[in-house]
Amino acid sequence: MRQIIAGNWKMNGTLADVGPYGSALKASIPACLVVICPPFPLLPAFAAQLTGTGIALGAQDCHTGRAGAHTGDVSSLLIKEIGAQYVILGHSERRTDHFESNAIVRAKVEAALQAALVPIVCVGETDTERDAGEAEDVVRTQLIHSLPPEFTGLVAYEPIWAIGTGRTPTEADIIAMHGAIRHQLTSQFPQTGAKIPILYGGSVKPANAAAILALPEVGGALVGGASLKATEFLAIAACAASV
Numbered sequence: 016m017r018q019i020i021a022g023n024w025k026m027n028g029t030l031a032d033v034g035p036y037g038s039a040l041k042a043s044i045p046a047c048l049v050v051i052c053p054p055f056p057l058l059p060a061f062a063a064q065l066t067g068t069g070i071a072l073g074a075q076d077c078h079t080g081r082a083g084a085h086t087g088d089v090s091s092l093l094i095k096e097i098g099a100q101y102v103i104l105g106h107s108e109r110r111t112d113h114f115e116s117n118a119i120v121r122a123k124v125e126a127a128l129q130a131a132l133v134p135i136v137c138v139g140e141t142d143t144e145r146d147a148g149e150a151e152d153v154v155r156t157q158l159i160h161s162l163p164p165e166f167t168g169l170v171a172y173e174p175i176w177a178i179g180t181g182r183t184p185t186e187a188d189i190i191a192m193h194g195a196i197r198h199q200l201t202s203q204f205p206q207t208g209a210k211i212p213i214l215y216g217g218s219v220k221p222a223n224a225a226a227i228l229a230l231p232e233v234g235g236a237l238v239g240g241a242s243l244k245a246t247e248f249l250a251i252a253a254c255a256a257s258v
């Protein structure tokens with residue numbers, strides 16, 4: 016299975032970073048599937064850099080609608096037109112900072128699919144929910160209500176307490192959660208659920224990537240902080256399976 020390593024730059028990076036970063040990626044194109052998700056204004060520069068390299072481009076959000084009076088928002092159609100193939104949806108930072116409910120995430124997934132973008136839908140529990148033994152229920156509920164019946168794309172399991180903290184779940188916890196997600200996906204999507212890639216995200220670094228990526232049902236990684244430096248991101252990508 017060819018694993019997918021997606022880099023989420025969040026609100027980081029400038030135009031000046033695109034050239035050096037793109038050159039570093041092109042100098043050692045990883046054998047796994049790599050997706051870079053920079054802030055919206057950097058998408059055109061990245062698209063120009065990466066055309067023809069096999070490295071894919073993604074946005075970090077899209078609006079639910081096609082066009083209209085939505086100040087500050089960006090449509091899935093425009094993201095597609097600018098050269099991206101993927102879009103991260105339902106990241107915990109958007110669920111928290113922008114009050115995105117599962118219903119909103121689902122509407123965004125539908126908009127992404129209408130634009131022929133591949134959604135990367137994030138799910139994950141807080142530390143309070145994990146401590147209360149509710150992690151799997153929380154994630155199951157997110158999957159049920161965030162994914163429309165016509166869903167195709169990727170799911171990213173990102174425990175909120177592991178994002179940007181340097182803390183990661185135990186291998187046993189990742190195995191258990193990815194197994195629970197697979198179980199839910201196969202019951203929710205009997206035809207396709209067995210094949211939907213499940214990425215792990217939350218403090219993935221070069222030092223822990225190989226161990227995490229080797230776990231069952233881990234189809235790749237969604238990488239935040241460590242995607243900002245091309246050397247670190249490439250070191251993580253080098254740990255991924257390429258066939």
Ligand code: PEP
Binds near residue numbers: 173178216217219240
């Ligand atoms: C993320 O926010 O998607 C993420 C995984 O961040 P980090 O790798 O920095 O924990």
